[in-house]
Amino acid sequence: MNRLEHARILMYSHDTFGLGHLRRCRAIAHALVERFKGLYVLIISGSQIAGTFDFRARVDFVKIPSVIKLYNGEYTSIDELIDLEDTLSIRKSIIRNTAEAFDPDILIVDKEPLGLQGEVEDTLALLKGMGTALVLGLRDVMDAPDKLEREWETKNVIEKIEQYYDEVWVYGTPGFWDPMTGLEGRDSLRTRTTFTGFLRRHLPATQYPVAIPFTNPYILVTAGGGGDGAALMDWTLSAYEQDKALPYPAVLVLGPFMPMQERESLMRRADALESVYMIEFDNRMESLIAGAIGVVAMGGYNTFCEILSFDKRAIIVPRTQPREEQLIRAKRGQELLLTRLLHPDDAADPQVMARALHELPMQTRPSAADVEGLLDGFDAIGAAVERIMTRRMRPALTVVER
Secondary structure: OOEEEEEEEEEEEEEOOOOOHHHHHHHHHHHHHEEEEEEEEEEEEEEHHHHOOOOOEEEEEEEOOOOOOOOOOOOOOOOOOHHHHHHHHHHHHHHHHHHHHOOEEEEEEEOOOOOOHOHHHHHHHHHHOOOOEEEEEOOOOOOOOHHHHHHHHHHHHHHHHHHHHHHHEEOOOOOOOOOOOOOHHHHHHHHOOOEOOOOOOOOOOOOOOOOOOOOOOOEEEOOOOOOOOOHHHHHHHHHHEEEEOOOOOEEEEOOOOOHHHHHHHHHHHHHOOEEEEEOOOOHHHHOOOOOOEEEEEEOOHHHHHHHOOOOOOOOEOOOOOOOOHHHHHHEEEEOOOOOOEOOOOHEEEEEEHHHHHHHHHHHHOOOHHOOOOOOOHHHHHHHHEEEEEEEHHHOOOOOOOO
């Protein structure tokens, strides 16, 4: 373990939909404090359930008021009695004041270059003036290039990245996907962009058994945060209802954000099936995935990393709207022989889904694809942090006139 004496990293995660941003930031923070003694990481998060996760020593979080992203792409306050503009004003103030008081060596902004509706831009300007190294962290796939270009063009995002950020880290490999493919002006960012590789996940050092009533191997079905995962659960249940000969039982994890009405309907159906066990939410997904013979998932970034890390055969049934992120990731995963793509239109047919579940245990494992540098993400991030901190700590050369 290396030492970075009194070093501070601030991370920002806007968190308006699902668990992906917080889980990614938390994984990076844990990897960094494990690598470096003397390093402290503070995460600013808008996640409604940030407090349900365990954080390692020298990692903490500041909760900002939560905002919900609707299916039409608009935002609303989680509390209907508080106006959205007031909520955004509170968030902006907390972010800036936290950054000023914490005085970080490095700021890592997750996914949204300017934050939710630009809430981080003032803080970027403040910290740049204070000498903080500013880093933008992007997942492997953002969205379809044409959609991302329209979104970023209206906000002048490329120009803002050039103005504020010292480095851009892409949490994937260039051979898998370039999240800024097709963007006008993207070439100007090439020299400051590093592809780290995907983020390898590990089982926690202290494990607590997950109560599953099956002694045989099981297929894990996960919808991530669950906000739009009811369809995947419905299609899986339909397959088990129709095909009693499916060889392995299923453990379905609904996710904390699945609407109550959908949750209750699915649980009633699962109760009628001996070979299906349903969990509403568990923050130990690594343990659940590690114990599965195969995985069925929507293909969010974190679940994809876990599938690769634990070398699990997987069927990806991606969300296709409003973003195409999961669809693109699933297509590339299939093209590289890492995972199998099952389009939602096909998964809705119980016979097709059942056949895919029969075939899942015979798929090749991701490791058979032998993609170079696939899971090097944490090593690359650690090396980048060490490089930045070495540059910051280098003694200044003073020239004195006689």
